[in-house]
Amino acid sequence: MDIVGRILGNDDLRQWEMNVDSIFLHSDFVSKSPYSDDLALIKLSHPVPNSTTVQPITLPSTTSSKFPSLGQLCVTKGWGCTELG
Secondary structure (H helix, E strand, O other): OEEEEOOOOOOOOOOEEEEEEEEEEEOOOOOOOOOOOOOOOEEOOOOOOOOOOOOOOOOOOOOOOOOOOOOOOOOOOOOOOOOOO
């Protein structure tokens, strides 16, 4: 599987392909329920190079007050398609 990324929002569409080493689906994910536990981690074969438009994000440490407690309800946002096309 390959991932193709694009930077949108300007006339200069840059894209790249990355090889995927492995995909880790959420253990409770059921494909017939598309939004419940719809989460996966994708391990790439090689690191993504940093640039002016591609940068890593910093996650809070587990000791931070911003890190959710075990069992705490969390809300996440993302992007993707809910149907083909």
